């Protein structure tokens with residue numbers, strides 16, 4: 004009997020944090036946060052395929068035209084930087100799902116189509132983990148002839164993989180509290196138009212949090228909360244009302260570690276950016292634009308100047 008090719012594919016979005024406040028360091032090394040997550044129109048795809056072998060293998064390719072593909076073309080990034088061993092979040096996600104379902108009748112290959120810059124503050128690894136949870140759940144359910152895990156069970160597994168993984172599973176826009184994994188959906192009146200600018204080198208998330216702690220005395224740090232009017236501005240679909248309320252506690256820390264981001268942030272103003280901010284722990288910079296045409300214009304100008312840049316809708 005020929006073995007039927009069993010394969011399942013899932014997508015999950017990268018994100019920006021339209022607002023991000025972090026409290027003082029907790030005893031467990033994490034920080035309580037108040038985050039307004041927004042998915043962006045640049046998505047990771049994970050394809051899970053049953054193989055004749057044993058164990059889990061990982062492959063990575065760049066999505067044509069994506070920020071990752073632009074970084075590779077400019078020579079500032081190589082796909083070798085993505086681990087393909089057990090430290091890849093897709094492997095951890097697959098093992099988490101498979102622990103709850105009948106054993107696969109073979110090995111598993113996980114192919115990642117990467118669009119989101121690595122170590123960019125856009126939650127690319129988290130998106131891969133979320134997509135792998137979904138794809139492997141469907142594959143193992145089909146192979147085992149069982150229903151598979153429900154959405155709540157996948158969300159619980161997601162929270163065990165990283166603070167940003169539950170949001171990557173959910174998408175859209177959401178307020179994240181606790182470590183960022185406790186989510187409440189946020190209303191979006193109209194999609195935002197962003198220009199994303201990737202950096203030459205990534206920033207490590209724990210290093211940026213550590214720099215934040217170094218820059219602030221713990222007793223001066225207020226409990227993290229969203230500013231008044233922020234969610235209303237997003238729900239109203241009014242980017243000009245949203246712009247003055249955007250803020251990111253991690254931005255000064257990212258700038259302290261990567262001072263070359265200052266001119267990248269400043270570059271949007273000349274082309275009418277309503278606001279420019281570092282996404283999460285950086286170093287990706289996002290410019291909030293009034294409309295799609297303004298976003299396409301700025302992205303084209305930045306690409307002409309040699310920067311990896313992409314106009315996207317969010318969410």
Ligand SMILES: C[C@@](CO)(OP(=O)(O)O)[C@H](O)COP(=O)(O)OP(=O)(O)OC[C@H]1O[C@@H](n2ccc(N)nc2=O)[C@H](O)[C@@H]1O
Nearest residue numbers: 032033034124125126165166167182208209212283284285
């Ligand atoms: C900063 C943010 C903003 O959304 O995203 P990125 O910029 O990395 O995309 C997140 O807080 C990152 O989330 P994620 O990357 O999933 O974090 P995890 O893997 O859970 O944790 C990595 C490390 O980040 C630090 N960490 C993370 C979350 C949090 N609330 N407090 C922390 O201090 C800890 O040092 C932790 O060991």
Ligand SMILES: Nc1ncnc2c1ncn2[C@@H]1O[C@H](COP(=O)(O)OP(=O)(O)O)[C@@H](O)[C@H]1O
Nearest residue numbers: 090091092121122123124125126127128129131
């Ligand atoms: N699937 C994955 N894609 C990218 N990085 C991964 C993945 N799995 C594990 N990693 C590790 O996690 C680090 C940061 O992950 P990533 O999600 O790209 O950045 P960020 O946390 O800034 O959004 C990478 O430098 C890499 O070593």
